[in-house]
Amino acid sequence: MQLVPHQQRGAEMKLKSLGEAGRIPHRPARPRGRRRLRTIAMLPTLLTLGSVYFGFAAIYCCGREMEDLGAGIRATEVRTLNNQFMEARAPSYLSIAAWMVLAAMICDALDGRIARRTGRTSRFGEQLDSLADIVSFGAAPALMMVTMSRRELTQWGSLGSYQLGQVAVLVGVIYLCCAALRLARFTVEATAEEAKHEGFRGLPAPGAAGGVVSIIFLHDHLVVDRVWPRTADVLAWALPVCTILIALLMVSRIPFTHVVSSFLRRRPFGHVIALLLPVPFIVLYPEQVAVGLAWSFIASGPVRLAWRKMKGRPPRPELGVEQGDELDSSAVRKEA
Helix, strand or coil: CCCCHHHHHHHHHHHHHHHHHCCCCCCCCCCCCCCCCCCCCHHHHHHHHHHHHHHHHHHHHHHHHHHHHHCCCCHHHCCCCCCHHHHHHCCCHHHHHHHHHHHHHHHHHHHHHHHHHCCCECHHHHHHHHHHHHHHHHHHHHHHHHHHHHHHHHHHCCCCHHHHHHHHHHHHHHHHHHHHHHHHHHHHHCCCCCCCCCEEECCCHHHHHHHHHHHHHHHHHHHHHCCCHHHHHHHHHHHHHHHHHHHHHHCCCCEEECHHHHHHCCCCHHHHHHHHCCHHHHHHCHHHHHHHHHHHHHHHHHHHHHHHHHCCCCCCHHHHCCCCCCCCCCCCCECC
C-alpha cells in the first residue's frame, strides 16, 4: 500500500518521536568505505616527481660539498663535472645544486599549467605538489645555505666560528619551518575561487628558494674566479640574514604577483622586444642577472604594498590569492 504525501510525513514524524522516546534502538552510522585512488594524470605527476628528483639531487650535492669540507678540500680544487665548459658554469657542487633547484622550478611551473590546460586537476595533485615543494624549495635551499656558511666559516678559521655555524643551522631550520607553514596554510585556505593564479599572499616558495640560491650561485663564482673577494665575503655574511628575511616574507600576508600567469597573458608587441633586450646580459653575466631578477621579485611585494598604501588604495584582491602554483603549482589539483 502506497501512502499519500501527508500520511508519509505523519509516519516519518511518528518514527522520529519513537526514536526520541528510546523505543527504537539507535543504529550507528555505517562507516564509509575508504576511497581508493584509481587513476592519476601521468604527465603532470611525472613533472612533479621530476621536481622531487631535482630537489633531492641538490641535497646530494650539499652532501658532497660537506664531504670535501670534512676532508679539508677547498671548493676551488674540486673537479665537479670533468668538463671545462660545464665547470665554467658550475664550478662547485653548490653551483650544481643551484642548477638543480632551477630545474625543479621549471618542473614546478609546468606541472600545474599542464594539469589545468588538460583538465586533469585533483586533490591528489595538490597534495603531491606540496610534498615536492617542501623538498625542492624548503629543505634543499636551507641545506645549501648551511653548507655554504659552514664552508666559509671553516676557511676563515675565526674565533667563534663554531657558534656562528650553529646559528646558520638554526636559520636553516627556521626557513624550512616557514616554508612548511606557507604550504600548509595554502592547502587549508585555498578555494576554487582563490585558485585563479593571479597572485600570492606571502612570498611563494620557489621565489624564496630563488633568493637564497641566487646568492649562493653568485658567491661560488666569485670565489672560484677569484674576483671581488670583499664582495664574496659580504655575501657569505649576509646570506643567513637574507634567509631569515625571506622566511618571514613567506609567512606574511604581503601580496605578490604571479610571474608565470603574467607572462602568459596577451601583451603588446613591444613587450616581446623589451624581454629580448636582457638576453645578452643573461648569457654573459648569468650569476649577476639571477640575483637581480630573484631579489627584484622579492622586493616587488613590499614595494608595491607600500606604494598602494601611500596612494590610499587597498591591495588588489587578485593579489591576495594564496600560493596557486607557487611559481609553484601548490594549488594544482591534478585529476585522480
